[in-house]
Amino acid sequence: MKQVSVSETDAGQRLDKYLHKILTQAPKGFLYKMLRKKNITLNGKKAGGSERLCPGDEIQMFLSQETLDKFSEPHPAETARQSLEQEPDIIYEDDQVLLLNKPCGVLSQKSCPEDYSLSEWVRDYLCRGGKAAGFSPGVCNRLDRNTSGIVAAGKSVRAQQELSAMFQKRQMGKYYLCPVQGILKQQEHLRGYLQKSESQNKVFIWEDKKTGGLGRDKRDYVETVYRPLGDNGRLTLLEVQLITGKTHQIRAHLAQTGHPVSGDRKYGLPGAKGDTAWQQGLRHQMLHAWKLEFPECTGLLKELSGMRYAAELPGDFRSFLEREHLEECMP
Numbered sequence: 343m344k345q346v347s348v349s350e351t352d353a354g355q356r357l358d359k360y361l362h363k364i365l366t367q368a369p370k371g372f373l374y375k376m377l378r379k380k381n382i383t384l385n386g387k388k389a390g391g392s393e394r395l396c397p398g399d400e401i402q403m404f405l406s407q408e409t410l411d412k413f414s415e416p417h418p419a420e421t422a423r424q425s426l427e428q429e430p431d432i433i434y435e436d437d438q439v440l441l442l443n444k445p446c447g448v449l450s451q452k453s454c455p456e457d458y459s460l461s462e463w464v465r466d467y468l469c470r471g472g473k474a475a476g477f478s479p480g481v482c483n484r485l486d487r488n489t490s491g492i493v494a495a496g497k498s499v500r501a502q503q504e505l506s507a508m509f510q511k512r513q514m515g516k517y518y519l520c521p522v523q524g525i526l527k528q529q530e531h532l533r534g535y536l537q538k539s540e541s542q543n544k545v546f547i548w549e550d551k552k553t554g555g556l557g558r559d560k561r562d563y564v565e566t567v568y569r570p571l572g573d574n575g576r577l578t579l580l581e582v583q584l585i586t587g588k589t590h591q592i593r594a595h596l597a598q599t600g601h602p603v604s605g606d607r608k609y610g611l612p613g614a615k616g617d618t619a620w621q622q623g624l625r626h627q628m629l630h631a632w633k634l635e636f637p638e639c640t641g642l643l644k645e646l647s648g649m650r651y652a653a654e655l656p657g658d659f660r661s662f663l664e665r666e667h668l669e670e671c672m673p
Contacts, residue, residue: 348399358391368413438501443653450484491631492653515635518582522601526578535561566595572671
């Protein structure tokens with residue numbers, strides 16, 4: 343059971359609105375059901391949700407700790423804004439290019455109008471320097487919201503176009519770090535066909551381009567290479583090279599092999615024995631875009647020719663590796 347006292351600053355708002363601020367991930371239907379069943383009460387009495395709160399009101403939530411934890415995670419948009427309140431680590435910057443270390447919890451590009459993504463941060467950063475007039479800057483490679491690591495952005499139209507072309511033509515070396523469940527000893531080159539299910543917001547990997555699967559939805563050829571760096575008897579730390587670059591590719595490809603990324607609730611087995619990230623309270627996949635290797639470049643991007651840049655691991659990622667005695671496996 344959780345009890346909350348309404349403060350002076352929170353007074354005046356509707357009970358249902360206030361509950362949604364506490365249980366940010368709970369569907370409205372769930373909240374109203376809990377009110378109807380008196381699992382959530384106001385001052386010890388049944389409430390409908392439309393009541394206006396007063397200072398000192400007491401809200402009792404007779405819910406399990408598991409339910410409270412599940413629905414009390416910060417709203418993704420709020421998490422993103424909080425993550426970007428402190429400026430992202432700038433890995434490299436010149437007159438044409440910006441390389442950033444994207445925090446976990448931040449979108450690369452907005453998915454709805456109210457989102458504040460890394461692209462908006464880049465826009466604001468360049469506007470402060472008077473360098474973004476006349477075009478809308480954005481990131482050239484997308485990472486999942488809960489994947490951290492190196493992201494490239496152009497500071498001019500031509501630089502952005504040239505960077506984007508490098509990614510599209512697979513000229514850029516893209517390397518990730520991730521601990522996975524189970525023990526892997528040999529380097530592998532995985533190939534397959536990726537199919538996205540819009541209804542499930544999930545992708546699936548198939549060996550064949552046509553047979554089986556989700557109807558006639560398009561399948562894209564994908565390639566993923568991984569190299570084991572070491573293990574602790576339960577988890578293996580991998581360096582993963584992304585040859586192609588499709589939605590959730592690494593996560594789905596590794597899960598298909600039976601070795602999902604630790605902490606991955608979508609493609610792994612959250613809470614299952616062996617998923618130590620979940621056991622330690624980490625509620626996102628332990629996947630970090632570690633390095634970018636640039637090809638030979640001329641013209642606008644000549645300063646980047648043949649260069650390699652790395653993004654520092656986030657604090658929770660590094661702490662997890664330390665607790666699992668995998669940090670010593672880092673190259």
